[in-house]
Amino acid sequence: MTIRPPDPGEPRRPLGPRDPGDAWVIADSGEKYWGRFGAAGLLAHDPERGVLLQHRVSWSHFGGTWGIPGGARHQGESATDAALRESLEEAGVPGDALAPLFTSVLDRDVWTYTTLVATVTRQFEPVIADPESNALEWVPLTEIDALPLHPGFAGSWPELRGLLSTRATLIVDAANVVGATPDGWWKDRAGAAERLLTKLEGIHRDGVPSDVFGLSGERWFPRVVAVLEGAARDAASSGLVEVVRAAAAGDDEIVAQADAAVRKGERTLVVTSDRGLAERLEGVGAATRSVSWLRAQLPD
The missing domain is CATH 3.40.50 (Rossmann fold)
Incomplete structure (x- = not known):
């Protein structure tokens, strides 16, 4: 495993101090993953409107695909806190409008991605708050599979969808x-x-x-x-x-x-x-x- 900072233009973050977590993890196979301490994202489900999805800008990793707001965990930050922070930074998601349901972890040995699944308890409109999004939309569950999905989200979506109604x-x-x-x-x-x-x-x-x-x-x-x-x-x-x-x-x-x-x-x-x-x-x-x-x- 190798750690290296982002190349110019990959992925861009808001101006300000860079956290040690903002770096690529390079597996022995050559595959690269964003987030020295892993990454996390939020799947916000509004029972009336669907799931909040982000259309990623072309220069980002897997640009042009649809996925959930998320990003690298900060040093010492829990996965849940990271998912809430990233969704606020990227989409203006208010944490007090959510009721967490469960977390799901993709483990690549050298790197993990944690998805926080939450139900929307108070409707809100997302706001593009950084340069990583072309669009933010509430997508009905029946329409998600027709979109060009981020590979990681595409792989986890069938199982996550099956648990959305579980309490x-x-x-x-x-x-x-x-x-x-x-x-x-x-x-x-x-x-x-x-x-x-x-x-x-x-x-x-x-x-x-x-x-x-x-x-x-x-x-x-x-x-x-x-x-x-x-x-x-x-x-x-x-x-x-x-x-x-x-x-x-x-x-x-x-x-x-x-x-x-x-x-x-x-x-x-x-x-x-x-x-x-x-x-x-x-x-x-x-x-x-x-x-x-x-x-x-x-x-x-």
Whole structure:
């Protein structure tokens, strides 16, 4: 593998300090890939208008083809952050108008490309914000295959398209999770629940491995639901995690939430180490994971 900076005219970036990631990676085979630390792009899907695609200028790598906004990752930058930054720089995509669904990674050993797939939650119009685009358009799903696609996007598009309508839901038995940590939670159940909700925001932000939902891709960003019962119902929430305050038995509410999610076709996973509850959840078609699994996913 060889690293070298771009040749004159390949690819052009806005004026300003160049990040160390803005360089070609040359594989032993001679193939070259843009981004010393890998690259990332955003597939923004608007259910009403389709996918936001970029028509690449002729001088760019695979110029004249259609693909998604993206580019080289910066040094120390996560793939998700890179996809959001690049889509903002190239197409004016507002990050707060998106709900991430999952990431998918193309791994070439010496280089990776991560696609962040997200649903548009608030419609916006893209803006050509740098010299790398001839056009930016919302393209209906049925029309994408007819376009001259960037080879990388063409190779990944069939699988990505098949997952656009898939949704994942993570339901947390908060009482079971809190009760497994001997930190004095019994003295302040609402406070302990609030600490858990804050940690669950990490799942909302970073997602979980795709295999826990039996899905392809790298990581999924599920809808996170925490069921609170008893004194814990008074816990405050920032709103990033859906909080269900059980009117009666927490187990009954958890089963009801799981049943509703499964009936809507969502891949549903419940975190609990309660064997009796796990059996009830299996009966409605929901999978379960232990409290220890969740704790391994959460920030310290």
